Amino acid sequence: MPDSGKKISILGAFILILSFLLLSFAEYRPNRVLSGTNIGARELFGSGCFLLIFLSILIIFLIITNHKGHKLIITVTSLLIMGLVLYLFGIAIEKETFNIIPNGRISLGIGFWAIFLGMEMVMSGCFKGDKKCILYRRVFYTILFLMVFVFLLSGHLNNLSIMKEFFNRSNTFFRQIRRHFSLSLFSVIAGLIIGIPIGVLIYKERKMKSTILFLINLGQTIPTLSLLGIIMVPLSLLSQQNKFLKDMGISGVGFTPAFIVLVIYALFPVVHNTIAGLKMIDYELLETAAGLGMKNNTIFWKIQLPLSLPIILGGIRIAITQSIGNTILAGLIGGGGLGSIIFLGLAQAAPDLILLGVIPLIAMAFLMDSVISFLIFYYKKRYLGLAE
Amino acid sequence: MIELKNVTKKYNDITALKNFSLQIPEGILQVLLGPSGCGKSTVIKLINHLIEPTSGEIYINNKNINEFNLINLRRGIGYVIQSIGLFPHYNVYENIVIVPRLLKWTKNDIDRRVDYLLDLVGLNRNYKKKYPFELSGGEGQRVGVARALAADPPILLMDEPFGSVDPLNRERLQKEFYRIQRELKKTVLFVTHDVEEAIRLADNIAVMKPGQLASLGSPWDFVTDDKEDYVKEFLGSEYTLKLLTRFMVQDILVQEKIKSKGYIHGFQVKKENTLSSALSLMISKGIDSLEVIDEQEKIVGSITFEDILKNVFRDTRK
Numbered sequence: 001m002p003d004s005g006k007k008i009s010i011l012g013a014f015i016l017i018l019s020f021l022l023l024s025f026a027e028y029r030p031n032r033v034l035s036g037t038n039i040g041a042r043e044l045f046g047s048g049c050f051l052l053i054f055l056s057i058l059i060i061f062l063i064i065t066n067h068k069g070h071k072l073i074i075t076v077t078s079l080l081i082m083g084l085v086l087y088l089f090g091i092a093i094e095k096e097t098f099n100i101i102p103n104g105r106i107s108l109g110i111g112f113w114a115i116f117l118g119m120e121m122v123m124s125g126c127f128k129g130d131k132k133c134i135l136y137r138r139v140f141y142t143i144l145f146l147m148v149f150v151f152l153l154s155g156h157l158n159n160l161s162i163m164k165e166f167f168n169r170s171n172t173f174f175r176q177i178r179r180h181f182s183l184s185l186f187s188v189i190a191g192l193i194i195g196i197p198i199g200v201l202i203y204k205e206r207k208m209k210s211t212i213l214f215l216i217n218l219g220q221t222i223p224t225l226s227l228l229g230i231i232m233v234p235l236s237l238l239s240q241q242n243k244f245l246k247d248m249g250i251s252g253v254g255f256t257p258a259f260i261v262l263v264i265y266a267l268f269p270v271v272h273n274t275i276a277g278l279k280m281i282d283y284e285l286l287e288t289a290a291g292l293g294m295k296n297n298t299i300f301w302k303i304q305l306p307l308s309l310p311i312i313l314g315g316i317r318i319a320i321t322q323s324i325g326n327t328i329l330a331g332l333i334g335g336g337g338l339g340s341i342i343f344l345g346l347a348q349a350a351p352d353l354i355l356l357g358v359i360p361l362i363a364m365a366f367l368m369d370s371v372i373s374f375l376i377f378y379y380k381k382r383y384l385g386l387a388e
Numbered sequence: 389m390i391e392l393k394n395v396t397k398k399y400n401d402i403t404a405l406k407n408f409s410l411q412i413p414e415g416i417l418q419v420l421l422g423p424s425g426c427g428k429s430t431v432i433k434l435i436n437h438l439i440e441p442t443s444g445e446i447y448i449n450n451k452n453i454n455e456f457n458l459i460n461l462r463r464g465i466g467y468v469i470q471s472i473g474l475f476p477h478y479n480v481y482e483n484i485v486i487v488p489r490l491l492k493w494t495k496n497d498i499d500r501r502v503d504y505l506l507d508l509v510g511l512n513r514n515y516k517k518k519y520p521f522e523l524s525g526g527e528g529q530r531v532g533v534a535r536a537l538a539a540d541p542p543i544l545l546m547d548e549p550f551g552s553v554d555p556l557n558r559e560r561l562q563k564e565f566y567r568i569q570r571e572l573k574k575t576v577l578f579v580t581h582d583v584e585e586a587i588r589l590a591d592n593i594a595v596m597k598p599g600q601l602a603s604l605g606s607p608w609d610f611v612t613d614d615k616e617d618y619v620k621e622f623l624g625s626e627y628t629l630k631l632l633t634r635f636m637v638q639d640i641l642v643q644e645k646i647k648s649k650g651y652i653h654g655f656q657v658k659k660e661n662t663l664s665s666a667l668s669l670m671i672s673k674g675i676d677s678l679e680v681i682d683e684q685e686k687i688v689g690s691i692t693f694e695d696i697l698k699n700v701f702r703d704t705r706k
């Protein structure tokens with residue numbers, strides 16, 4: 001581990017220790033509106049708190065001694081800390097003290113976010129400069145996500161206010177997740193169907209490059225919300241005048257304008273990476289392909305596309321994660337998705353409701369990012385011999 | 389037959405070829421020899437129409453290449469490119485079979501051909517599944533040669549095909565290629581800047597200076613004194629010695645001298661060794677005669693230093 005990495009990791013471990021000593025891990029409110037009381041780790045976790053502090057010190061010790069295999073042990077220890085926190089938290093909030101008042105609510109305290117920060121610092125320092133850093137950290141977070149998921153299912157956390165928010169609207173919750181996901185996914189697929197040919201066209205006809213790229217870049221620089229507004233006006237006018245469009249359910253609000261905006265945003269990374277991927281291919285290889293008697297079509301499908309695929313996939317990765325984020329806006333105009341939960345939370349000043357929308361959003365983005373990253377990694381390794 | 393007539397090629401303001409003419413008769417291995425940047429690759433790319441001449445014409449079998457179907461023209465020309473140019477996402481097998489697949493050969497024919505080609509270029513058959521990144525430069529180049537030969541084209545354009553093979557394997561490949569060429573009699577344009585390689589393989593050598601032909605002839609023609617200084621300098625003062633690699637001991641073997649023993653110093657040379665290796669042996673041992681043996685190590689004759697002096701360049705010396 002390089003020295004700079006060590007410093008980051010040790011700082012992260014200190015943040016863990018300080019969080020356990022000083023910060024609140026739960027906020028208890030008698031009802032949804034009243035401000036609550038903060039409960040620290042010692043009170044909440046009891047003697048388990050000392051075990052947590054001990055494990056954090058162990059991490060510092062492992063970093064300093066630089067023992068063989070310390071990265072693995074640190075990772076496991078970190079996961080252990082997180083698991084323990086979740087477990088102790090689950091047990092603590094099941095205690096009767098919190099159940100006396102029927103409308104009482106327990107939210108996650110600031111300590112939770114602090115240990116997330118600390119953990120992230122430990123991990124990033126730990127794998128700094130490591131070639132497979134991204135892979136290891138992805139595995140770490142995947143396990144972490146799974147752990148949280150299992151605890152949620154186990155019912156230990158059912159007293160948590162975010163879970164109460166969830167149970168209040170579990171029907172719409174899953175529907176909105178599905179809607180959010182399909183809206184993001186289909187907008188990216190549409191972005192691909194339009195964007196890849198545009199990229200290829202720009203690559204071939206360099207003259208057109210500046211004009212088209214200007215337009216696409218322009219779309220990118222307009223803030224999402226304004227673009228939405230710009231799209232909504234002509235769209236509602238159109239659907240008012242055109243019965244066919246109206247019958248198809250196309251109107252100035254809801255799904256259609258959100259979809260169009262998302263597609264425009266997805267275009268940018270797709271077009272850019274398609275051009276970059278095609279440009280990156282050694283000109284001599286294309287000359288060879290032609291010299292062997294391949295037709296232009298064959299060269300495109302058999303040589304250019306496969307060789308630029310990793311870069312194009314990189315564009316898809318950016319497009320999908322970005323699209324998952326941007327889809328929140330659909331919630332503003334009745335397009336549904338997790339945005340509708342988040343904006344409801346904002347309107348009601350209910351942080352737990354906001355969280356309920358944000359957490360699946362992050363998980364979704366992380367999941368898609370990981371899946372595509374893995375595809376790129378595998379493809380490069382398997383077919384191009386490039387290990388990253 | 390390949391023919392370039394007064395071909396000029398300009399890349400923007402660089403004139404890569406100026407009024408270049410060259411004829412390669414059918415079945416002839418024409419070596420194009422010249423320093424870096426003189427336009428050798430340009431000549432090759434003009435022939436398979438990867439680039440368009442600025443002026444001048446190119447004919448294949450007396451037909452202007454503009455009249456050929458471009459795709460069919462190229463599929464009938466084996467092309468080995470200078471930078472190897474294997475496709476990184478294809479394994480060795482897939483790289484080799486590109487043209488046969490384009491020509492829709494049957495799988496059986498293709499498989500048999502690949503085995504034959506791998507044997508030919510001296511690569512183990514289990515290399516088929518390897519990807520280019522797993523190959524050394526020399527191995528990659530051999531795959532490149534196999535790819536060019538894959539569909540058995542009548543014309544071969546080879547741009548420094550053995551450039552990154554180690555000396556031992558290069559010599560083996562050169563010999564092997566020489567043998568195949570004697571047998572198959574393809575029309576070959578072989579680009580190199582290695583004089584020895586040119587001597588080993590060429591029926592004809594064309595020496596280039598930047599953008600132009602400097603001199604043309606058989607390897608023997610360059611022994612004479614009447615070449616311009618540029619050519620002499622490029623070929624080097626040891627050209628004649630290098631040319632000895634083109635001769636085998638058996639070419640000047642004298643039978644009757646076997647009997648007069650004592651004249652022989654007891655050192656032996658195989659009859660299919662080159663004269664240059666025979667000469668090396670003489671010089672290193674400080675002797676002027678050698679026994680010649682055949683494959684069964686039976687003495688079949690002898691050669692002397694005088695034999696070499698008298699016989700080798702008899703015709704070209706004036």
Ligand SMILES: Nc1ncnc2c1ncn2[C@@H]1O[C@H](COP(=O)(O)OP(=O)(O)OP(=O)(O)O)[C@@H](O)[C@H]1O
Nearest residue numbers: 399402404423424425426427428429430431470581
């Ligand atoms: N596509 C191109 N654009 C501009 N100039 C070029 C191009 N290709 C070649 N040239 C120039 O034309 C000249 C001849 O190039 P060519 O590749 O034919 O040389 P070469 O004899 O094959 O050299 P080498 O032995 O180094 O391969 C060089 O000066 C080179 O810089």
Ligand SMILES: [Mg+2]
Nearest residue numbers: 428429470547
């Ligand atoms: Mg060249």
